[in-house]
Amino acid sequence: MIAQNVVFGVLAAAMVLSAIGVVTTKNVVHAALYLVVVLAGGAGQFLLLGQEFVAWVQVLVYIGAVIVLFLFGIMLTRAPMQPKESLDNDLKWPGLVVAVALVGILGALLVDAFEDTEIELEAPTRTIEVTDAVFRTYIIPFEVVGILLLAALIGAVVLARKD
Amino acid sequence: MTPTLAVDIGWGTTLGIKTLVVLGIVPLGALILGYVFLLKMMSHMQSRLGPMDPGGFHGWYQLIGDGLKFLQKEDIMPEHADRKVFALAPAVVVMSTFLVFVVIPAGPRIVVAPLDVGVFYALAVSSLSVVGVLMAGWASANKYALLGGLRAAAQLIAYELPLVLAVVGVVIQAGTMNLQGIVAYQSDAEIFGFGGIGLPLILTQFVGFAVFMVAAQAELTQPPFDMPVAESELVSGYMVEYTGFRFLFFFIGEFGTAFAFSALAATLFLGGWGLPWGDPFGTDQLLFDLLGPALLFVKMMIVAFLMFWARFTYPRFREDQLQALAWKWLIPIALVNILATGVLKVAF
Amino acid sequence: MLLNQFLLLGAVLFGTGVYGVLTRRHTVLVLMSIELMLAAVNINLVAFGAFSGSVAGQVFALFVLTIAAAEVGVGLAIVLLIFRNLHSSDLDDVDVLKG
Amino acid sequence: MWFLENAWLVPLVPAVSFAVILLVGKRLPKQGSEVGVAAVGASFVLACGAALQWIQRVADAEGADAEGGHALARVIGALGRSVGRLGAEEAHGAVVEPVTRHTTWFQNGGVELGVGIQIDGLAVMMMFVVTLISLLVHVYSTEYMRGDRRFTHYYAALSLFTASMLTLVVADNTLQLLVGWELVGLCSFMLIGHWWEEKPNSDAALKAFLTTRTGDIGLLTGVIMTYFVVERATGEGSFSILAVNEAATSGEVGHTLLFWTAAALLLGIIGKSGQFPLHTWLPDAMAGPTPVSALIHAATMVVAGVYLGARVYPVFWEGFSIDDGGVNLMAAVGGITVIIGAALAFVQDDVKKVLAYSTISQLGYMVMGLGVGAWTAAVFHLFTHAFFKANLFLGAGSVSHSGSHHSFDMKKDMGGLRTVMPTTYRTFLIGTLALAGIFPLAGFWSKDEILLGAGENGYELFLVVGLVGAFMTAAYMTRCVYYVFFGEYRGGDHAHADPSHAAGDEVVEHHLAEAQDRHEDDRLPVATAHAHDDGHHGAPHESPGLITVPLVVLSVFSVFAGFLNATAFDIEKFQEWVEPTVAFVPVEHHAFDWTKAVISVAIALLGIGASYAYYWLGLGPQRLAERNAVARAGKRFLVEKYYLDHLYTDVVVGFVKAPLARAAYWFNQHVIDNVLNYTGRGARALGRVTYDYVDQKGVDGVVNGIGLTTGEAGGAVRTIQTGRLQFYAFLLVAAVVVFAALLWVAG
Structure with missing residues (x-):
């Protein structure tokens, strides 16, 4: 441990x-x-x-x-190779404030919610369990993701074409 | 430590030995391949007399000379280079090669970590070398290097897909991604009831094997897929600014990766360390522990011979032809192969 | 191991990603920051999956990975398009819709 | 049993043929048509085998039953008729289990989605009809479509069409049925738009597709609801048709759920089977090649809806309380369709459109038959109708192919063809008589049974509707025959001559036809001469054998098919073979009623006689529509197809152009024009005043004020819209943080 x-x-x-x-x-x-x-x-x-x-x-x-x-x-x-100007925009400080506030809120929430909950690992998850879940329980999401990938593929090709 | 890397936590010696073996196997493999194929086979095939000359039998100390030459050369860092990245790049490339050997078994007990997803792991870590190549190409601050790096990246991404897809057929047929499991399957399975030669998957997965070999050739950026390092166009591409020991790293990376891929191919398609006779995981365990590495080595050399044969024979592709081959031929073929394998697996 | 150590790591990475999305000017960097956020989410998913002993966490992480890959593909195509049209990869230059 | 258990081959063979034709069709000597014909022929053989084995199965079951006390069974059967549901199964003599096979397609969570076959009498009957008609159409098309520029494509689509319809027919679950259903829709789209280069054709294809899609929403909803119907009855949901039927008859399911399920499914039927008010796509679908029309109207596509109704009949039976008599939604839809379809058929000039409206009307009969509880009669009508309607369509195609230069306009390009095309004429006449329901042709038996059922089951209203429909059917078909085959030949070299050349009594209608041309953009082009450069452009002549043989075959069926269930002679084979005995409702069978039969035949003869008198003898109020404004308006109403198309197309554009406005316009012009003029003048004066004082000063001031305010406010808010993505993201994240903090504090 x-x-x-x-x-x-x-x-x-x-x-x-x-x-x-x-x-x-x-x-x-x-x-x-x-x-x-x-x-x-x-x-x-x-x-x-x-x-x-x-x-x-x-x-x-x-x-x-x-x-x-x-x-x-x-x-x-x-x-x-050696950029002269900064890569940040003028939202640097407000952005920092917001991000820190976000982390603070999330952290406080998590600490409050889970405190000392332990993860009890019995054995590593076997791959076959994952694949079974993907092809049984989550087959429709899986198919949908497939369609999404196809759409993204076509979209990227269309966007990046020169003509 | 980590629960999945099934390292015997009586570590000390075991882990040390395993680490040393993995660290040693890559340079050693590179050395062997470099000597046997690059120096001797190529010289014979292309009637080159130079490498045959130094030393006695077939010029055997040419390799030592080459090694010494690399070591004594000056370490040059280009003026505008991104120093840290430049220095790190060869290490990343070689590291990915080292990691592959973690899962390749050479006997029932001779394996660093028999991962559950061994095949997948091997392909995943071998893909890390792209990052190193791109780092080298970019950090050199040289347009040939950048072009070479870009070409290499495009090529490695394109051929990563058929490489993975070609293996899927094997995985479907063997029903496991564990390399030990695949070896066991190949020595145990039967061909139409005849178990005499086991079932080397090259027989049923010949399409997969062919696609794998072509894709591996491209992953290695060897001829006929050597556009990223094409001497005549890009004066060695992303390696152009590297000298001495750093260049040696790339060299070791290249031949070490060839060694790794031949090991993978031998394991996946030729039965790895296994033989169809005996009981490797039971009574004959010790025998196979001793015999396995030799068997694997023989099979690897056969595969490597095929790779280098192609390397020394064919001229270079054009860049667009290269991409077309990957996307229009290899990937569809690999997909059809997967489909057919799946259907046949269900049918029989 | 505590569940919270993973969740807090995820939270910090997520916050960093948010900061990056808000402040980086280079389009590719914004995309990278988004990837950072997604990676953070994945850590949470996998942690919860391991905690609850179900594979759902892993499966969802896989889906997130897939979608992230698709997103990067399309995102980079858009970046290329922006670069081609505006000759800049600076998000501040992409303000055609300014009121 | 081999044929029954392997009935999945029947749809599979044409499906494979589709792929083969698509891949290699163009390289084959006959461009793929041989593959199509062979495949459908094989399917037909398989279907026949299945039919024979099914008949054997029924006979075996009855034999077994007879051994176990035939007399007792008869008694119980007789009782069953009177006590209804109690003796439903016994009433049929023996229980014949359907042959089912099922396999899981995929599973998601707990819901299993499967594919399978459920072969019973109904499915076997449909397989037979579909493969037979399709085979004849395939053969016919080799001649009819010869030289078409997308010949191979056409055959591929035809194969897929057949395959999808058969998939639908053999389906053992509603979901698979839905898949077949949608595929059928897709194929009809492809085939109706076969000559898509001409805008009306592609428009018609789109219209057919979209209109049926509207109904498909209902079907989809209904299919989902059937799942819950089963779940309600058994605790576990399923899409299986048997389970659905069992659930519906079990009495465990609430009436409301069943009603809405039935209503949703009925919407699907309405869309697919061209029922009122979604029938408008069907006549437009005539834009496709004629053999396709025959296929669509006789065996596939449109009967899919009726088949669905027959398949999950218990849902309708319980949902619409068909047992109670009176009026229900299904019967009403069917009844309305019978009348409006028949009425519209009177004003068509295009022979195919006459047939199309006749199909609508006949489909109305079938749906009405289902609605009034005459299940067997409705399905029987589907069966007989397939033959004579295919016969008529192919006959019309033959006429246009060889007699009228590829035109379908029976007033301009046909006439007097009975001497030059004797085979076509005779077969067409047989089809007409069968359709009109003349004893003893096929149409008589089935139509009569529907009417009988309507009368005996307490649906007297629909008995009347049916009789009126029968009269109209006979009349318009006689009119059609007159225009096509009698009188002078009007085609030839002056096919599109000046209307004044046209003979006598058709002048009026011709003007109307022109009006129709003007008003109806999506109408079929008069001449659909497509790529038939094969030397058929001479004088009218009889069609070649490839066309006439299918016609003859179909006429034979048109004559004799009815005798399968000639109740008058105690032949009830059809009922015995086709009617389900498992999970079915107690439909009643009534003894043949000679009085009603005589009346219905007399009415049909009366219809024929009326038409004969009007067209041949010139009796009656000729040119009524020309002289009388009311009659003209009525006719116009029909020509415009009740303005439904306008309703559908123009509602999108705006209410103003809707039929109401059109009707009002007509009314304005002819009746209250003068009144309007005076009113108009007054209104104009008033308008002037309003414009000057109210509009210019009052309203404009307000409008300008609003505009100004909005503009300034926009200018003020404008600064927030920086066009910078990251600024928006910043606001978003900040808002999230603030809200999270607030919730945190509050919670």
């Missing part, structure tokens, strides 16, 4: 610091790389919770594809 908490602490610290990096860095590519760390940390947290499948999906989809897509987008929109 202690080992798990240590791992959690290390991952969480890395994630939070990287997340702050994502929203404060002046270099767009660095932001994407920070995001990689956050997401990889997230995958680590999933492993910690015994949810193996979703962890590797996160690695495959997010880090393997989404981030690459981001980097792609950045490079295609000609990001400067």
Whole structure:
């Protein structure tokens, strides 16, 4: 248990610091790389919770594809290597206030609601349980997501076409 | 530590050994492939005399010479480079290769972590190398490098899909994503009631195997899919600014990944360390622990031979042809293969 | 492990994402911040799933992942379009609807 | 039993043929038509096998029953007739279980969605009819559609059409039925719009699709409700048709739920089967190729609605309390449709439209039959109607194909064809007589049974409606035959000559036809000459064998099909074979009534006679419509199809153009024009005053004031709308935080 908490602490610290990096860095590519760390940390947290499948999906989809897509987008929109001006707009301070207030409210709410509830992990969730759930209980959402992906595919193609 | 990585928590030695093996296997594999195929096979195929010359038998110390050459070269950092990212990129590429070997079994007990979703894990971590490639391409502050990085990213994303889809057929047929399970399935299953040679999935999943090999070739950015590093157009693409030890990292990454993919292909399609005879998880466990690595190695070399054969034979594609091949041919073929496998699985 | 440690981590990441969405000028960065928020939500979902012992959390996280991927695809296409039309990827320049 | 258990092959074969034709049809020597014909032929064979085995099954069941005390069964059966529900099953002699097979398609949560077949007499009968008509249409089309530019496409769609209708027929659950239903709609859309290059055709296709979709909303609702009907009765929901029927007859389900379920399903029937008031798509559907019209009107599409009604009949029976007699929604819809359809058929110039309205009217009979509790009669009418209506449509197609240069206008381009096209003439005449219900042709038996049922079940009103309909049917069909086959030939080189060349009594109607042309944009073009460059443009001649053979086959059926249930001679085979014995309601069967039969035939003959007198002999008030304003208005009303189309199209545009305004306009022009003029002058003076003082000064001032205020307010608020996304997001998040905080404090 202690080992798990240590791992959690290390991952969480890395994630939070990287997340702050994502929203404060002046270099767009660095932001994407920070995001990689956050997401990889997230995958680590999933492993910690015994949810193996979703962890590797996160690695495959997010880090393997989404981030690459981001980097792609950045490079295609000609990001400067050493930006001179800030990447923030004039909402910096109000935004900070609102975000901190949001975290405060959420945190207070969570602490109030769950206090010391423990997660009792018996065994890691087996992949077959997940797939069974997807193809039995959640078959219609699954199909709908399929249609959504198709729509997104077509939409992206239509949007990005030059003619 | 983590409940899923089934590492024996009597750790100390076990974990240490496993880490060392994983750390050692990648450079070693790169070395073997580099020597056997890049230096010897290519020289024979293309009648190159240079690499055959130094040393006695077939110029055997050419490789040592090359290694020493890399080590003694100056470490150059381009002036406008993004230093941290530039330095980190080769490490990311190599790391993704290391991680693949975590799940590849070489015997009933010779595996670092027999993950439940082994195949999936292997494909997931192998996709991490794209990030490293893009980092290298971008951080070099060089337009050839950037172009190479972009090409590499586009190519790796495009071929990631057929690679994953090609494996799905195997997963459906074996009914598990655990690599040990897939090996066991291939040595236990029968072909129309005949169990003499087990069921190497290359027989029923030949389409999957073909798609996998083509996609793997592209993932490795080898000819005929080497546009990202095309010397004649991009003077080595994203690697153009790397020298010495950092370049060696990329080199190890490339050949190590080839080693990893051949291991994956051998495990998924050729039965891995298994043989159809014996009882690997029962009485013959020790025997297979000893025999397995050798068997796997032989099968890997066969697969690697096919890869490099293609590499040294075919000329380069054009960029649009490359994308068309992935999206218009490999992915549809892989999808049809999945559909057919699913239907047949239900039918039989 | 406490349930709350994961939930609070999610809350902090979510807040960071919100901050990013509100303050970043580069369109791609805004998209990244949204991904941050979604990742935070996923951590919550998976944590609750592990807590309740059901696979629902994982399944929902999978759906969120899928939708996030779709969103990024379309989002980046829009970014490209904006860049092509306005020659800028700065959200402050996208104010055609200004009153 | 093989054929019954494997009845799923019947829809599957044409479905596969659809795919094959679509993929490789163009490369085949006959461009895919051979695949279509072969597939439907195979389906037909399978359907026949199923029919034979079903008959065997019924016979076996009865035999078994007879061994177990035939006399007793008869007694109980006789009792059952009088005590109604108690002896419902015994009344039929023996219980014949339908053959069902079912497999899970997919499951979501607890709801299982399946596919399966439920083969009973009704399904077998429909399979037979559908495959037979479809086969004949396929054969017929090889000649009729020869050289069409989308020949392959046409055959693919035809195959899919057949396949979807058969899917619907064999369905064992309402959901699968819905799937087939929608597919049928889609195919009809494709086929009606087959020549979509011409706007009216694509418009007609769209109209058919959208109108039936309106009804489909009802069906969808109804299907969902059937699930809850079952749940109410058994505690576990299901879409299975048997379960629905059992639930409806169990008495466990509240009447209100059943009523609304029945009403929702009835809406589906109304849309699909062209019942009032959603019948308007059906005549427009004539824009498709004629064989398609035959298929749509005889075997597929429109009878799908009636089939649905017959399939889940217990729901209607209980929901509309059909047992009680008097009037109910279903019978009323059917009855209205009978009359309006028949009335409209009188004013059509297009032979296909006459037939289309006749179909509407006949479908009205079927729905009315279901509504008055004459289940067997209604289904029997569906059966016989399929043959003679297909016969008539294909006959009309034959006429246009070889006799009138691809025109369907029977006043301009036909006439006197009985000598040049003898086969077509004879078969058409047989179809007409069958439709009119002349003894002993097919139509007589089925129509008579419906009327009998209406009279005996306490629906006297609908008996009268039915008789009036019979009279009208006979009359308009005689008119149609007159225009097509008698008189002078009006086609030929001066096919579109000046109206003054047209013969005698049709001048009036011709003007009206022109009026119709002007007023009705979506009307079928007069000449639908499409890609028939195969040398048929000479003088009228008889059609080739590929066309006449189906006609002859259908005429044979038109003559003899009725004898399956010729109650007058104690033949009740149809009833025995088709009527369900499981989960069914106690429909009553009445002894044949010679008096009523004689009356109905006499009425039909009277109709024929009236038309004969009017058209052949020139008796009666000729040119009435020209002389008499009331008659003209009446005729106009019919020509405009009760203005329903205007209602539907113009309501969207605005109420002002609606039929009321049109009628008012006519009224204005002819009756109170003068009154209006004076009033108008007065009003104008008043208007002037109003304009000067009220409008310019009062109203304008207010309007300007409002405009000014709004403008300034907008200017003030304008600053908030920065056009910056992130500012909006900021406001949003801030609001969320504030509200969350407030709730937190309050809670």
